[in-house]
Amino acid sequence: MDQSEKLHGHAATGAGTRRSDAVATELVRMIEAGSLQEGERLPAERDLMQRYGVSRSAVREAIVSLANRGLVETRLGHRPIVRKPDYEIAVDKVGNLVGHLMVDRKGVWNLFETRIFMETALARWAAKHARRDDLEELRAALDANREAIGNSIIFDETDAAFHAVLYRIPGNPIYPAIHKAYVDWLTQHWRSMKRGAGIDQMNCAGHEAVFEAILARDPDNAEEAMRRHLVAAWEFVRSTFPSDS
Amino acid sequence: MDQSEKLHGHAATGAGTRRSDAVATELVRMIEAGSLQEGERLPAERDLMQRYGVSRSAVREAIVSLANRGLVETRLGHRPIVRKPDYEIAVDKVGNLVGHLMVDRKGVWNLFETRIFMETALARWAAKHARRDDLEELRAALDANREAIGNSIIFDETDAAFHAVLYRIPGNPIYPAIHKAYVDWLTQHWRSMKRGAGIDQMNCAGHEAVFEAILARDPDNAEEAMRRHLVAAWEFVRSTFPSDS
DNA sequence: TAATGGATTATGGTCGGACCATATGCTACG
DNA sequence: CGTAGCATATGGTCCGACCATAATCCATTA
Numbered sequence: 001m002d003q004s005e006k007l008h009g010h011a012a013t014g015a016g017t018r019r020s021d022a023v024a025t026e027l028v029r030m031i032e033a034g035s036l037q038e039g040e041r042l043p044a045e046r047d048l049m050q051r052y053g054v055s056r057s058a059v060r061e062a063i064v065s066l067a068n069r070g071l072v073e074t075r076l077g078h079r080p081i082v083r084k085p086d087y088e089i090a091v092d093k094v095g096n097l098v099g100h101l102m103v104d105r106k107g108v109w110n111l112f113e114t115r116i117f118m119e120t121a122l123a124r125w126a127a128k129h130a131r132r133d134d135l136e137e138l139r140a141a142l143d144a145n146r147e148a149i150g151n152s153i154i155f156d157e158t159d160a161a162f163h164a165v166l167y168r169i170p171g172n173p174i175y176p177a178i179h180k181a182y183v184d185w186l187t188q189h190w191r192s193m194k195r196g197a198g199i200d201q202m203n204c205a206g207h208e209a210v211f212e213a214i215l216a217r218d219p220d221n222a223e224e225a226m227r228r229h230l231v232a233a234w235e236f237v238r239s240t241f242p243s244d245s
Numbered sequence: 246m247d248q249s250e251k252l253h254g255h256a257a258t259g260a261g262t263r264r265s266d267a268v269a270t271e272l273v274r275m276i277e278a279g280s281l282q283e284g285e286r287l288p289a290e291r292d293l294m295q296r297y298g299v300s301r302s303a304v305r306e307a308i309v310s311l312a313n314r315g316l317v318e319t320r321l322g323h324r325p326i327v328r329k330p331d332y333e334i335a336v337d338k339v340g341n342l343v344g345h346l347m348v349d350r351k352g353v354w355n356l357f358e359t360r361i362f363m364e365t366a367l368a369r370w371a372a373k374h375a376r377r378d379d380l381e382e383l384r385a386a387l388d389a390n391r392e393a394i395g396n397s398i399i400f401d402e403t404d405a406a407f408h409a410v411l412y413r414i415p416g417n418p419i420y421p422a423i424h425k426a427y428v429d430w431l432t433q434h435w436r437s438m439k440r441g442a443g444i445d446q447m448n449c450a451g452h453e454a455v456f457e458a459i460l461a462r463d464p465d466n467a468e469e470a471m472r473r474h475l476v477a478a479w480e481f482v483r484s485t486f487p488s489d490s
Numbered sequence: 491t492a493a494t495g496g497a498t499t500a501t502g503g504t505c506g507g508a509c510c511a512t513a514t515g516c517t518a519c520g
Numbered sequence: 521c522g523t524a525g526c527a528t529a530t531g532g533t534c535c536g537a538c539c540a541t542a543a544t545c546c547a548t549t550a
Binding site (some may be wrong): 308325 | 503
Binding site (some may be wrong): 492493496499505514 | 522529533535540542
């Protein structure tokens with residue numbers, strides 16, 4: 001009785017028909033409005049259920065919903081902590097959603113193709129707009145990569161780091177987030193691959209070609225070098241798939 | 246008693262510590278394995294709670310989690326329906342997560358800048374690789390767009406349709422999904438803008454320039470025409486923001 | 491006979507109250 | 521003074537009930 005009255009009083013706050021949706025919407029509103037700051041703790045479930053006049057189940061489902069969206073972080077025994085997701089977290093969350101889309105080789109290729117598209121364009125951009133310190137950073141990454149030839153683990157890290165510099169150059173925080181997504185998603189598909197230093201050398205040579213073209217301020221060559229590098233890498237990834245047509 | 250035994254028996258299936266996570270993981274597994282086909286109905290909550298030996302609360306939270314990921318669709322009084330998310334849905338979901346990042350102009354600019362990046366590259370691609378029927382499609386979209394000058398609603402539709410063709414040309418289903426996301430996210434930020442036919446004419450002229458360059462197989466011009474077109478469009482979007490620096 | 495409307499059933503949504511598991515802080519004892 | 525253990529806070533789980541909505545079935549009736 002008490003509950004239903006209170007809820008009706010608060011009906012304006014909630015959009016959906018479900019109580020939990022109403023609570024979730026209200027909490028999101030408070031987070032976006034700044035009443036709940038980043039890092040702050042959410043009120044306890046038992047508080048919220050009294051405040052909004054709903055049962056704890058409804059409150060819990062609302063919090064689960066927020067947690068799934070990455071807006072709060074839940075730990076057992078702790079009150080949920082407000083988290084404003086940045087681009088990386090958002091992209092990370094979507095990773096859970098698209099796992100199904102990459103089960104077959106076609107899905108992986110679709111994703112890898114966007115990477116080629118993205119990075120050829122990034123190479124072109126860098127050739128056109130990279131500043132001196134960008135080039136320095138790129139050179140340092142390349143040196144580290146060359147140094148790591150033969151050590152698969154380190155090489156992969158420096159490899160990713162080299163590409164990461166390209167994603168950073170435009171200065172848009174979305175690009176590094178995309179890069180992280182590529183690394184997270186795609187690496188699952190060429191793990192457990194034995195390879196000799198020859199492969200490393202080939203990849204490093206690809207990086208060098210890209211870097212030289214960027215240094216020479218030659219967009220066409222930069223793009224083409226990057227494309228060759230990634231297509232070769234794809235051939236390698238592809239060979240790890242069972243049903244090779 | 247019965248429950249805890251059953252759960253321990255199933256402990257291997259679940260990864261997380263939470264019961265609901267275990268159930269969610271199991272359901273995802275079944276969906277991915279194909280035991281639950283697209284469009285099929287999930288077992289009733291009361292079934293699942295018996296099958297997995299957990300309470301209904303746990304089952305419900307698991308289902309909420311799946312629903313948030315877009316893997317099932319819930320309606321009151323109906324059993325949840327299995328949905329395998331495609332690229333569009335996946336990209337759409339990430340949209341909900343990054344909504345907070347677009348409240349200020351900087352966030353919107355970051356997004357718009359990626360669009361410029363994407364579409365200049367797409368224009369370049371089209372100039373290089375478009376086939377005859379791609380060009381036909383592009384021409385038809387352009388004609389429709391020209392026809393719609395003056396009618397804001399239709400013009401916006403044909404405008405989006407013209408750009409959509411470019412996203413379709415590479416033949417990767419991810420690109421159209423991204424386009425849809427751009428349209429969904431960005432249109433919220435320039436709605437309720439009164440504008441004269443002059444703006445339409447300017448935009449249409451931009452499309453024509455892009456098309457001509459693609460038709461001429463001139464990647465550099467296509468890219469540059471697209472950039473000019475979108476930068477101009479941004480200036481327009483930007484003017485709708487209050488705190489204009 | 492066929493249409494219609496109400497009872498029945500299936501199912502998700504909500505509730506409240508209990509207990510458990512984990513974290514934190516306080517207190518009392520060594 | 522320090523540490524072990526108890527008290528408290530809080531999330532996690534369970535149960536059993538009831539409500540709200542949808543689909544189904546069946547009997548009444550035109």
